[in-house]
Amino acid sequence: MGALLKEWVFTTDHKRVGILYLIGSIAAFLVAGLMAMLMRLEQSTVGLNIATSPDDYNVWLYFHGAAMILGFLIPGLTGFFANFLIPLQIGARDVAFPRLNSFSVWLFWAGIVVALLTFVIPDKPDVMWTGYPPYSVKTLGNTAFYVFTVHLIGFSSILASINFIVTIIYMRAPGMGWNQMNMFVWCTFGAFIIQLVFVPVLAAAVTMLLFDKYLGTNFFNPAQGGDVLLYQNLFWFYSHPAVYVIFLPAVGILFDVIAAMGKNRVFNYKAAVYGGVFGIVLITGEVWVHHLYVAGMPDWLRIGQMVTTLLISVPVGLLVISLWGSLYRAAITFNTAMMYAAACLFLLLVGGLTGIPLAMTVLTVNLSETAFVHAHFHFVMALFAAFAMFAGVYFWFPKMTGRLADGPLATITFWMNLIGVNITFWPLFIIGFRGMPRRYYDYAMFPEFQPYHQVATVGALITGTAMALMVINWIWAAAKGKKAENGNPWRAKSLEWTHADCPAGPGNFPGPDPKLDADWTPYNYAK
Amino acid sequence: MTKTLKNALLGFVLAGLPGLAWAAPAATKKNDYAIDPAVGWDHLWNELLIDIMVIGVVFGIAAIYMLIKYRATSPDQVGSGPKFSNAQAWAWALIPAAIFMADDFFLSAKGWTLWNVYRRVPDNALEVKLMARQWQWEFDYGQGVVTNELTVPVGRPVVLRMTAEDVIHSFFMPGYRVKEDVMPGRVTYIWFLPNKPGKVVALCTEFCGTAHADMFTDVIAVPEAEFNAWLASKAKKADASPVPANRNS
Numbered sequence: 001m002g003a004l005l006k007e008w009v010f011t012t013d014h015k016r017v018g019i020l021y022l023i024g025s026i027a028a029f030l031v032a033g034l035m036a037m038l039m040r041l042e043q044s045t046v047g048l049n050i051a052t053s054p055d056d057y058n059v060w061l062y063f064h065g066a067a068m069i070l071g072f073l074i075p076g077l078t079g080f081f082a083n084f085l086i087p088l089q090i091g092a093r094d095v096a097f098p099r100l101n102s103f104s105v106w107l108f109w110a111g112i113v114v115a116l117l118t119f120v121i122p123d124k125p126d127v128m129w130t131g132y133p134p135y136s137v138k139t140l141g142n143t144a145f146y147v148f149t150v151h152l153i154g155f156s157s158i159l160a161s162i163n164f165i166v167t168i169i170y171m172r173a174p175g176m177g178w179n180q181m182n183m184f185v186w187c188t189f190g191a192f193i194i195q196l197v198f199v200p201v202l203a204a205a206v207t208m209l210l211f212d213k214y215l216g217t218n219f220f221n222p223a224q225g226g227d228v229l230l231y232q233n234l235f236w237f238y239s240h241p242a243v244y245v246i247f248l249p250a251v252g253i254l255f256d257v258i259a260a261m262g263k264n265r266v267f268n269y270k271a272a273v274y275g276g277v278f279g280i281v282l283i284t285g286e287v288w289v290h291h292l293y294v295a296g297m298p299d300w301l302r303i304g305q306m307v308t309t310l311l312i313s314v315p316v317g318l319l320v321i322s323l324w325g326s327l328y329r330a331a332i333t334f335n336t337a338m339m340y341a342a343a344c345l346f347l348l349l350v351g352g353l354t355g356i357p358l359a360m361t362v363l364t365v366n367l368s369e370t371a372f373v374h375a376h377f378h379f380v381m382a383l384f385a386a387f388a389m390f391a392g393v394y395f396w397f398p399k400m401t402g403r404l405a406d407g408p409l410a411t412i413t414f415w416m417n418l419i420g421v422n423i424t425f426w427p428l429f430i431i432g433f434r435g436m437p438r439r440y441y442d443y444a445m446f447p448e449f450q451p452y453h454q455v456a457t458v459g460a461l462i463t464g465t466a467m468a469l470m471v472i473n474w475i476w477a478a479a480k481g482k483k484a485e486n487g488n489p490w491r492a493k494s495l496e497w498t499h500a501d502c503p504a505g506p507g508n509f510p511g512p513d514p515k516l517d518a519d520w521t522p523y524n525y526a527k
Numbered sequence: 528m529t530k531t532l533k534n535a536l537l538g539f540v541l542a543g544l545p546g547l548a549w550a551a552p553a554a555t556k557k558n559d560y561a562i563d564p565a566v567g568w569d570h571l572w573n574e575l576l577i578d579i580m581v582i583g584v585v586f587g588i589a590a591i592y593m594l595i596k597y598r599a600t601s602p603d604q605v606g607s608g609p610k611f612s613n614a615q616a617w618a619w620a621l622i623p624a625a626i627f628m629a630d631d632f633f634l635s636a637k638g639w640t641l642w643n644v645y646r647r648v649p650d651n652a653l654e655v656k657l658m659a660r661q662w663q664w665e666f667d668y669g670q671g672v673v674t675n676e677l678t679v680p681v682g683r684p685v686v687l688r689m690t691a692e693d694v695i696h697s698f699f700m701p702g703y704r705v706k707e708d709v710m711p712g713r714v715t716y717i718w719f720l721p722n723k724p725g726k727v728v729a730l731c732t733e734f735c736g737t738a739h740a741d742m743f744t745d746v747i748a749v750p751e752a753e754f755n756a757w758l759a760s761k762a763k764k765a766d767a768s769p770v771p772a773n774r775n776s
Contacts, residue, residue, distance in 0.1 A: 053737070054737050054738065054739075054740065054741075055737055058734075058736075058737070058739075126736075128734050132695055132733070132734070134693065134694045134695070134711060135694040135695065135734065135735060135736060138693065138694060139736065222710075222711045222712020222713070223711070223712070226712075227712065228695060228710050228711060228712060228713075229710070229713070262597065262606050263599070263604065263605040263606045264605075264606025264607075264608040265606070265608050265610065267608055267609070267619075268611060268616055268619045268620065270616060270620075271616060271619060271620035275620050275624065294697060294706050294707050294708055295708045295710075296707060296708050296710065296713055296715040299642070299646055302642070303635075303639055303642060306635060306638055306639070307631070307632075307635045310631035310634055310635055311628065311631050313627045313630070313631055314624050314627045314628055314631070317623055317624065317627040318620060318623065318624060320586070321619070321623050324586065324589060324590060324593070325608070325619075326608065327590065327593035327594060327597060328593060328597070328608055328609070329597060329606055329607045329608050329609070330593070330597040330606040330608065331597065331598075331599035331600075331604040331605055331606045332594065332597050332598050332599055333598075333599050333602070334598070342590070342594050345590045346587065346590070349583050349586055349587055349590075350583070353579040353582060353583050354579070356575065356578070356579050356634070357572070357575050357579075360571075360575070360634060360635075360637075360638040361638060361642055362568070362571065362638045362639075362641045362642040362645055363568070363571065363572060363575065363638065365568075365645065365704065365705050365706055365707070365717075366568060366701065366704040366705065366706065368706065368732070369697060369699070369706070369732035369733065370732070434701065435699075435701025435702075435728070435730075437699065437730060437731075437732045437740075438732075439734045439739065439740075440739070440740035441740050442740045442741065443740070444740075444741070444743075445728045445730060445743045446728075491602075525605040525606055526605050526606060526607050526608075
């Protein structure tokens with residue numbers, strides 16, 4: 001046992017590093033998911049229910065947001081999926097800097113531990129995942145733990161970005177041109193560029209917060225010449241791009257799952273890559289003000305960034321056209337992965353289209369900080385990305401474990417998940433539109449919304465049960481599931497399926513290094 | 528790519544621009560508050576709802592149709608998605624991009640026009656100063672009149688000049704479709720038009736600590752004569768006592 005533990009902790013194998021990311025992010029997901037259940041129960045009736053004080057609710061809310069985004073979505077997608085898949089898909093035997101990779105996952109785990117300490121320390125952080133000053137400076141809660149969590153996970157992200165950008169540029173198999181890469185590799189490449197450019201800004205912002213609170217500086221203190229809006233600008237200059245750090249790899253997973261299960265080429269590949277992925281990379285840094293539409297920014301900035309924010313529909317639209325187009329004249333086989341992928345298309349439509357009113361400055365003056373926003377970003381970021389991740393886990397499960405996770409329990413939990421999340425979040429659109437704010441433990445001013453909250457709570461409990469069963473199913477399947485007969489149960493064409501075993505062993509490819517022809521692509525089913 | 532195609536696409540992109548060109552003069556027009564911003568808001572929302580529902584239904588039906596229609600009939604079947612020539616690939620990128628862009632510019636123009644209504648305070652507006660603190664709103668009408676509820680006259684625009692003592696708050700009146708953050712070190716403003724007598728709720732929508740969810744109050748619209756009488760009686764009381772009565776609720 002000790003030897004096994006040592007082997008895993010000190011591993012430099014990208015697949016094992018990836019699985020360490022997966023375990024950490026699922027742990028964060030389960031604890032943060034539990035917080036979501038507690039919050040929904042708290043809101044099931046007007047008044048204080050299961051919390052002993054509103055501060056309890058605020059701590060749950062802080063942990064739910066911070067852990068889901070920083071501990072689950074980002075590390076799950078750019079930690080687990082990128083690590084596990086990129087070397088396999090580009091035909092490399094490992095990443096460019098394996099020991100740096102190992103260090104990244106240690107930092108991530110340290111970040112998870114610091115985040116989990118929230119529940120142990122007496123002065124629990126309650127600053128929300130956004131940590132806005134002056135509240136985060138004035139609160140008696142422990143803002144330092146928030147800052148250190150961001151530092152550790154952020155540093156881990158920066159190292160991973162460098163590692164994977166170098167890996168993708170220099171370590172592709174001989175013969176693999178830029179236009180022969182998997183969509184997942186392209187999308188993740190875009191995400192890592194975004195991370196490399198923007199994470200340092202977040203690190204700077206939270207460091208200033210730390211200095212203001214503990215060292216007596218006054219960056220955000222207007223009484224001493226500071227400015228409270230500076231933080232919000234820096235924070236969202238990173239954190240809106242962070243949405244695409246989550247969105248892009250999730251889209252990449254969808255492309256690969258849909259193309260493989262539909263045995264079809266990606267529709268207009270180059271438009272999706274150079275228009276879609278790089279369009280997002282290009283625009284992502286010019287739209288953060290839509291998070292500050294009601295923060296008192298100058299009017300010209302609010303209008304200018306309304307236009308840039310709406311223009312995101314162009315690259316996203318190109319990705320959508322390619323995703324939808326890849327279904328056209330496909331030959332689809334539905335497994336659990338493909339069911340999740342199909343559900344993602346629907347989640348993307350709901351979440352994406354409800355983002356359009358929120359891109360418009362003048363509509364946001366009524367909608368911002370309401371349950372409408374809450375429902376919008378859960379659909380487009382949380383649910384869309386999470387469902388894409390589940391699709392990916394089911395799809396590449398044989399590559400990780402040599403076994404399949406499909407089965408009756410997988411199908412049942414899929415439907416429970418899909419139905420549960422819709423029951424949870426549609427009522428929130430309605431009451432949000434009518435004025436229900438987010439981040440409220442109580443809604444004494446809107447007693448008429450109680451039935452909506454109760455429906456949402458029922459949906460959350462269905463989803464929570466399904467998620468727990470799903471994770472149990474994964475653990476069971478990893479040990480006892482049906483064995484994948486060969487290295488390629490889905491008969492896919494990309495390198496991780498055609499050239500590697502199930503599960504993929506050390507060094508990835510049992511034979512000689514993969515060499516590719518000029519007409520090879522990961523999607524050449526029809527030739 | 529042929530020249531004809533290029534010209535056609537250029538035309539498509541340019542088709543979106545008149546929308547913006549139409550909004551620019553609108554930005555310079557003087558606001559005579561012929562529109563109640565809240566009414567304008569509802570109107571724009573309804574238009575937008577049609578826009579996104581059409582897109583949603585079209586793409587939703589297309590996805591469901593293809594997911595059902597293009598199921599494999601045998602395990603050996605492979606897809607036969609189109610392989611594009613260069614010109615087709617460009618067309619499939621630029622035509623959708625131009626259509627999306629045209630919609631974006633159209634919505635930008637609409638949004639900008641209403642935004643101008645929201646930001647131009649009418650000249651005859653009643654000015655009230657708002658101070659926010661954990662966890663209380665305080666409205667200052669001048670003449671020493673300070674309250675924790677906002678009372679306003681029907682039919683006259685009201686502008687709130689807002690700031691905060693401690694942390695960031697946000698003053699939100701769902702009934703008047705307006706909110707803006709309230710923070711220390713800056714003065715922000717909103718204006719609205721109370722159009723009928725009655726009460727709406729105002730609440731805090733920027734997380735401000737323990738009692739954030741309890742930081743709500745009433746906005747009461749009363750006929751103008753009643754409002755003037757109310758203000759006069761409050762002012763008289765304020766004269767009698769030098770410290771505002773509501774400071775310590």
